[in-house]
Amino acid sequence: MGTRDTGTRERAHGLPTERTSFVGRRRKIAQIRRMLSAAPVVTLTGPGGVGKTRLASRAAAALGGAFPDGVWMVDLAALRSRDLLAPAIVEALGVRDHTARPPLEVLTGHLADKRLLMILDNCEHMVDECAVVARTLLRTAPELRIIATSRQSLRVAGERLLDVPPLALPSGARPPAGLLARSDAPRLFAERAEAAAPGFAVTEANGDAVVEICRRLDGIPLAIELAAAQLRTLSLDQLLAQLEDRFALLPAPGASPAHHRTLRALIGWSHGLCTGEERLLWSRMSVFAGNLDLEAAEAVCGGDGIARHDVVDLLSSLVDKSILISEHDGETVRYRILETIRDYGRQRLEESGQAAVLRRRHRDHYRRLASETRARISSPEQVSWLARLGADHANLRLALEYCHTEPGQTRAGLAMAADLMYHWVNGVYLGEGRAWLERGLAAETEPSDVRVRALWTDAVLAIIQADLPSAEAVLRECGTLAVEREDPMALAYVALGEGLLALSREDPVAAIPLLDDAVRRFRAVDDPVGVVEALIRLCVAHRSTGEHALAISIGKESLAVCDRHGLGWHKAYTLAVLGVAVCERGDAGHAAALVAEAVRFNRALRDQRGVGLDLEILAWIATTQGRLRRAARLYGILRTLWARIGDPPPSGYLHSAAHGEQSRSLARHAMGEPAFQEELERGAELDYDAALAYALEEEPDDSGSPDGPDRLPPLTVRETQIARLVAQGLSNKEIGKSLMIAQRTAEGHVEHILHKLGLDSRTQVAVWVSKHDPARG
Incomplete structure (x- = not known):
């Protein structure tokens, strides 16, 4: 249903x-600045550990003002499959695409009119693929600029190479301690x-040792x-x-460059200074991609020489020794290992003979995570579990790749891809999700419960992408298997899918009985998420046929289920569709309050697509209220938002696209x-925060418009x-209900209003409003 990133301009960059x-x-x-002014691609080359990534990131940050569409880092180190290069760039750029187009086509369309700087970091293991993607994008995006980091050239037309040397050392006699800071290496x-x-400080007494x-x-x-x-x-x-003892043992110069030998020796020395358990954890950490949390480290790395309860202390020790980097993600601490250090640990793991065991443990952990999230999707923790999947996407991807490269594991991979349905729907991963599902379905052709679940998951993703012929074919097979296997859950999802297909074809009359059937079936198998999914679409369908009272009743029923089970994400979408029905029935004020609550939910969930759909509805409501300037400004906000995250989903999802076109006109x-x-x-x-504050009427409106100022x-x-x-004659209780606030809060606001205006009664407030509110003139 949504996305989990920042907004239109909330992130000026993706660094x-x-x-x-x-x-x-x-x-x-x-130098990088000068090169990019004359060349589309600048590739920073040099050995591992020399600082190519930090230099690229710092240069991009310094150049940010020259690129109005942002500067973005694409870290390729965790990629194992070359087919995932384009999807990884789509993900890093935050492009939300709801179609079945190939990822590279999505990128070319998105970047065509953008002035944007992109860093392709750690290209060395897929240089040829990076070159193909870079050439394709540069042909269609003349204002695109690329900084690549690699140990070799991309060999792209117009590419400029910049060698990144080690940091400068003092030349000649060691300068006074106070001047050492002018020399980069001692300063670092x-x-x-x-x-x-x-x-610690550099002094005259220790300056020679620091330089040495x-x-x-x-x-x-x-x-x-x-x-x-x-x-x-x-x-x-x-x-x-x-260091003197260690480096005295370095081999004589040969085929290996001096800098490479130095770094490898230093990493080996750091490895030797670790305890046995720390070295074991270091090697086992190399099986992860991207970063990981404590639970993953305990599950995958604990045991066989490392007590599970010791893992947290060992992680802390490796952070202290700069082997790991700790990063705070909200209330969670995640751990990351630099690629050069990971490579060393990976070699030690291979030498130990335990690599295959650790890779299987890694896959098993993330398979369990996917399965548990699917089971928890009906709980109040649904949002936190989905956020966790988003943080672990690189490792989920690696686990799925394991399933398709290890003999006999494709069924496990298909089950895992199906379990991740809400992860695919909730992020930028629709296309990638379908690719994993269809890869698994092609490999596992025998009828099974896993195949049935994968088919209905694939159908849902296809419908969201508006690939209706594919969705219809997949649902047909799913329905046949569900009947043969007497699978009630599958039959419920088939009914929901067929209802979605009918809505997508703008045939609400055909959709209603299918969705009614889906609600009944989901209730029979006690699946509250399925019930709400069907009720939301049923509300849309009845509203589309003009049955507004029934649509509102169904929307309220959906809200009750959401509240009962703590389904905050689904509640936001229910509020939005309910708001449309309430507005069409004539209560625009209440409708706006409902949709504003949906915006607040989606803002908290970082669901950009949900926010965009909500703002579309708010703009339409503003037009129906005669607040035309507000509507126009909201459409401006939407223009920036959709340009940033990709086109809005197909029409018919929350309200008809015709509403928006008529409202704009x-x-x-x-x-x-x-x-x-x-x-x-x-x-x-407006930037993202200011845009949402305006949409939620949290800030004064300076428009001074005749269509009703916000303040x-x-x-x-x-x-x-x-x-x-x-x-309008509403009581405090009615005001509270209309604005979704407590009655006491409404009473307090009324008292403040009376005090501010020097009035004594609600009747006098009504008279004051009639005199001062242009919208009532």
Whole structure:
């Protein structure tokens, strides 16, 4: 139903947060700026650990103002399948596509008119594929610029190469301690050393040792950071002595470049300083893609030498030693390992003979996560479980790939893809979800419960993508198997799917009996999510046939089920469809309050598509209220939103697209083109937070419009809403119900209004509103 990212301009970029200071490279950043002014692609080359990713990210951040459509990082390190390159870019750019188009076609369409900077990070393991994608995108997107990081060139026309060297070291005699900060490598060491050993500073006494350490490490940033982290347990002199011992054993120069030998030796030294359990955890962590949480580390890495209850302390120790990076995601801590360090751990795991066992454990953990989320989708925790899947997408993808590359595991992969139905629907992954399902369905052709579940999941995704012929064919097979196997749950989903197909074909009369049947079947198998899914569409269908009282009754029934089971995500969609029915029945004020509550839900859930659909309805309601300037500004907000996340879903989902077109035309005609365009542009220029504050009437409206300003000074926006309802003769209880607030809250607002206006009665408020509200003139 939705998406989980930030909004139209809430993120000016898609760059990772910098958690440590950035040292040096000013000239390189200037070089990148000059190169991008003349070339479409700049590839940063150099050995692992030299800082290509940080340099690319910092340069992109510095260039952000030149790219109005943002700067975006696409991390390719976790990708194992070349087929997933284009979907990974779609995901990183936050493009929401609801069609069955191939991902590369989606990208070319999205980027065609964008002035955007994209970083393709860690290209070395799929250089050829990156080159193909880059060439394709640059042909259709003339304003696109790409920074790639790789150990080799992409060989793309117009590409400029920039070698990233190690950090600068002092030349000649060691400068005074106060001037060492001008030399990048000692400065980096000093900053990271101070983090490891608070109070550390470069002095005249230790300056020579600092410079010698940096020289031993060839100025490689990752090596310097790993060494500095050891100052938690070693003195500076001890650190230098251990490095001297270690590096004396380096092999003579040969085929391996010096910087590569230095970094590998340093990582090996850091590995040797770890305890046996820490080394074991390091190697086992290499089976993960992207990042992971504590539960995953315990489930996959615990046992056979690591007590499960010790994992959290071992993770903390590896963070202290700069082997892992900890990142806070809301209330959850997640752990990430740099690719160069991961590679070292992966080699140690292979040497141990335990790689196959750990990869199976990894798959099993994420298969359980998918299965448990599907089971919890009917619980009050549905939102948090779906958010967890979003955070773990790279590992879910890796687990699915395991299922399709290990003999005898394709059925498990098909079951997992089916269990992830709401993950595919809730994110940017519709196309990827269908690809996994259809790959599994092609491999597992024998009738089974798993095949039936996968078929109905595939049908739902196809309907959302408006691929109705495919959906119809898949539902037909699913229905046949469901009847043969006497599967009541499958039959319920087939009825729902057929109802959705009828709605998508704009045939609500045909949809109603199918959806009624689906409701009955879902109740029989005690599936509240299925019940709500069917009730939402049934509300849409009855509204479309003009049966507004029945539609409203069904919408309220859906709200009751949502409240009873804690289904916040589904409640937001119920509120939206109910709002449409209530408005069409003539109560625009109540309708707007219902849809505003849906916006608040979807804003909290970070569901951009849901927010967009809600704003479409709010704009239409504003037009029916005669608040034309508000409608025009909302359409401006929507223009920016849909441009950012992709086109809105097919019509008929919450309310007819005809509503929107008629609403736009009416506002444009009534206001006149210049005034309409002015408000449209004002809405389009709002950032995400300001846009939603405006939509929710949390901020004053400065339009001064004759169609009813959002605020009547000296009242606030909320007080203005309540004063208007008082003027309509509503009681405090009715006001509370209309605005979805407590009766006592409404009473408090009325008292404030009386005090502010110096009035004594509600009748006087009504008179005041009639004199000061242009909308009532």
